[in-house]
Amino acid sequence: MSVLTQRLNRLRCTYSVLLRLYDKGSYVQQMIASSERGFSNHLTCTSYIYHVARKPHQRREFAVLSTDQQVDRQRTPNGSEKPKSQKKTENEYAHSFFLNSVNYSMTVMKPIRTYSHVTNEEALGLLKQNWSLMTSEEILSAIKKLSYNICCNKDDCISPIKYINAFNTLDIEKLNDNDLMAIMRYLVPFQSFLNHGFYNSFCERLDKECVKRFVQLNINEMLLLCDVMYQIMRYKKSEYIWYCMRKLGNKPQKLTSKQLVQVLFFLNLCRKTPINMYELEYQLERCINELSINELAIAALGFFKTGTRIRNIIFLEEIMKKTIAELDAIDSVSIGGITKLIRYSMQLQTIPTFQKLLKLLPQYVPRFTLMSLIHIVHAAAKVALYDEDLINEIIKRFNNEIETARLKDIERLIFSLSTFNIDPNNSIYSNVIEELRATWDTSRAHEISEHPQVASCILGYLAILNIYPTDLIERVMAPSYLHKICKGNYIELSREYSVLDYSLRLEVPEYNGPFLKSSLCSFLDKKYFKEYSHGPESSRRKRLSTDVLQTCQELFNTTSDISVIRLLPHYATPDIVFCLDEQNQLVPSEKYLSQFPSSDIIHVNEKAPENVRWIALVMAPHGLLIRNNNLPTGLLAAKLRQLPIIGYTPIMISYILWEKCTSPQEKCDYIKELVFRTNEKLSNK
Template identity: 30%
Template sequence: MCAHRLWPTVQALGRGLITNRNEIIQQGVRAYNVQNFNSGYLGGQGYQQQNVVPGSDNLTWSQRVTHSTRGGFNKVVSRSLHCGNVFFVKEFQDLENEHAHAILRSLPAYSTTTVGKDSPDSTYYQHAMYCSGVDWEKCSAQEVADGFIAMSQLCRHQPMDLEDAQHSSLCGELTKKLTHLSDQQLLMILSSLALWPQTSTSTTPNFLSLWNRLDQVCTQRMKKWDMSQMFLVADHWYALKLSKLSTYNVQMTKMLGRRVGSMEPTQLVQYLFYANLSRKLEPFIVMRELEKRLTEVLEHVSIEELGVIAMGFFKTQTFLKSEKLIDAIIDKTQENLEFVSDASLCAILKILRKSVPGTRWKSLHNLLESLKPQLPRLNHMCLLQVALVGNNLLVFHGDVINAIATRFASEVKSLRLKDIERITFALMLYNFIPPDCPDIFVKIAEELRQKERISEINMYPKSFVSCVVYLVNMGIFALDLISAALQPSMLSLLSKNTNYSDMGREVNELDWALELEGPAGYPGYRLDPESRAELTKKYIARVPSRSTRDPTHQEKLILEVQDKLAAMLGGTNFVTITNVLPHVQTPDLVFCTSSEGDPVELPSEYLDLKPAALKYPCPSYGGLQWNAVIIGGRNAFIRNTSHLQGNVQMKKRQLNRLGYHVCVVPHMDYSRKNLRTKLACLERILKEGSTLATDGRTESALISLKGQVVQQEEMYG
């Protein structure tokens, strides 16, 4: 039973369709079950209920309206987002990889190393009619292979289940005889296997035995293949959707990793595509050599191929160091903005967000300026990456963020929950209310309340809770949403996902914000005191001192400002470093003055407060004026401006709420200056924001600090 001619390699079924803008569509669903009635904070009993009445999801009862600090109105409703076990289906399509693969398939340079699309082979199709009832144990390896290929071709017209008992004998014999097949026949078997309808899992018996044995044989033979053959076989594994499971893909990227410095442009692009699939770039690869080679070949690859390269780096969590390469990528992107597909632009923006150093922030701002005319044509996913690209460096382009936020607000119904969370984060980070849509936060809150969002919230509880936290950062207290975020079933969901291990910080921040800024009669869920104390202790910032080991840049700055401020006030007993707000990640300086502005020693009652306590000004010292000094380090201000980023603005607001006069030391005015200029900077900010009478204090502090320097020089010779 021999085939009369070989069947050429075929394209795998299920490849995504590309529109005329190269955007992949189709997002399906796969079974997902959320158990949502287990109470507790992150695995424990960590909540308390304050007058919560059981309710439904349609928000039809127990409502009252309050003003938020930014003037919006919020319905206060106690409700549960979890009304029982949630069942829904999600068929995951890796759209980014589909897009990248479609790029390779569309270019002639990759035609011999990617799986092609051919017409069905009628010879094999007819041959399949005679396969039933054959004793495959008595057939040769060639005949068994021909039979499997023929049955696979039949699946094109008459889909069959590979796990059906009638195919077990054929699959079993093929598994045993794979080692007797030629390399070309192995490719044909891989192609044929992709024609069968997808099994429920990768571990169903017939499918598992076949692909496991194919994996072993291909991996064993790989050493004698050239790079083109390796890539072609790897592409067959991609067609089978087994790249992440197969040993072959891992071993191939490892073997070829030592040759990246000498690869041709197309080879480098395709190698990074398969590295992306395995989510690993081998540690022995010398990044300097790889980046040098990329810089050399960048002019020879298209903007779409650059997207594949960028995706390879981003998905392997490998970020660029070469400023020359980063500049070249930015330049190439700007030159091709009118033509680049959304998916490729997304990938490029992702790697730039993680790679551009602070020294290149202007290039990033210029890229945002160039992107402004392109915004109307971009899809939601790409717009989101445009909004996020400057986040790491706090590079802000008001027109761009305003345009994106306004469009998102008008199309909020069609946004994913993750998209809503990320745009809310960007707006919070930049402490920005879009002038063209000033009510965007009210619209976001209303969308989160919609019943249609419940299943999505159950699937992505972190996105929901984070979104609520960002709204609170901006002074928007949607109390029903806060209660939903702090309810036991939500905390239980967060506790079950190991990727959410740091969500305790946000939950803690949310509960503290309620205590500081929420209404006295808040009726919703809260953390219980014991659990909040546990979280606060876990996440509280370290208070630096002269004996602190390996102090951070921020801690060094705090200690330096403390020295200068102590000299201005008259001694170290007049100022302390403390966590006034125990839920905030950096401590602050605190000092007191009399009503006339003279420094007063800090009361021992205040200094004795526990580290994790919320530090209200001591009520028994009514005549004192309390001052907090925030040290505005590198991440406190929007790049190249004097505007505070969102978290610091919230901190300032909450300190004011406690009763402190607040001033902020801007690092850009204070750092890298001589002693006199530093003191002058402190005098200016204290005069603007504190109750200290500063007259004459700069000169006396200058004399005192210079005297300390002389003393130290004499002491240490």
């Protein structure tokens, strides 16, 4: 062994010993040596019997610390072992990251690793006492022993009902600050009681007591107590955490980079932020180089979960570039968190950088969880940015793991594939349909009952691709199923119901199942689709439609009988519609088109003029064309497919080709070429 290697080994040993001394040896240390200190990645696990003398009237307490954590493994096809995937929520992942990082040791409460064995009989004896008469010292001792009992007897635990009297009569107001904080440390094992009303009431009292006493702590103490409250209450809203975040978030310049990450983690728990998030964004941008990619991902979730977009485009690009640079180090949960924020904050200027990120991701597909991959493809679909290699890899992965995929994951994937207009003959669609059929009343029954809207959206996205599993559609169109979703309040229905209803009428004439009521169709039309006509004049879609309309009016030298109208009520973007005879002359059409209500499909029927061609110029603005190949997205392709069914000849006006026409004459020539050539072809048939 070389001298250099020997010295490095000594340094690693010295470092682990220092860590033990730093934390007073009260729990297992698992630390990865920091590359900044020049150490190679090295996992240090210590285990020893620890004992400590307590107060004279109490006995000595002993605990044996486990040597390491057991990881179940399974064999891969080639005979090697790999860890079984253990699903962690984003919050669990973030908190676990804090626990295992030395950078957060002062602001995170480590799990209790030292406890004595307390039998159920001894615990029941404590619970039978009158807790309202106990002294502070007796309360602390009792809570500690009950906590030890829960830790020791997880397989034979006492019924939570036995704790009701004790927690209801426990007077926390008479405890001094030190005793109250000490008790809170031992309350963490009781989090399994969170589904019981008595424990929730106790947590609320404890939370309010902390607000009264501990809002003037220093930053580290405040973050530590917030962490304790999180471990006690988990996903219950904490008033104390909310007040602390309001105080700390209003002066982010006083926070270190690590403290800022923790603040954003707690804001994630609050959901509704009590502060101006732009100040935190500015501070996070300043310290981005001090954070690892996984810390940045935890911070990103703080923005996403509070519904806050990244306003600074340069900062958003920096996040993407840092992700690209550290793809080898990023965790699966982290890539999911970052791509969710990217999707939520995406601007047109940042798309090229995002495209570079997508190009690099196919090789990492095996390393990320299916849920994270769905977040990635969902972000790509948001801006219609298609990467064939990535999509193909994700489809393969999804086909292999479809049985374990959440219903929400299926919905997001089908939405993305419908956006990219992926071939309806792809096996992924039949696999999804068969999975839903096989599990609707069995393994997914509870999931569908909890999220009925999600299942209906899946079928709505399939309809965009001209895929209609009518047996499943009949289920979601049934009045009883609609009631599950909205319970009489139809504002909860998604726009996919409108797409599904109208598409069935057009493309599945043999369908005999239930449809939506006409009044409900009108309501959905007003809610989701009529808003477009009242949008801002400066929008790109509006400008394209207005420009094409003016060109058509100049071409035909008239402002009448050229209508801007929605022929299909389940598409928001209106079309420019006119009628031509065999000599390419305009035929009056406004009167005929105006007789239909806005929620009706405008068919060309026997009342329409004869021996004419109905032309529909379909706008293809930004967002309705796939960016890599300029082909129509699924929604636009469905519209082009359905217009001929009701008697119109659709002609797509691509914004890309339109913007190449620099003069009014070029635009007139472009429209003339498209319209008259199409009309001549139809006349010759």
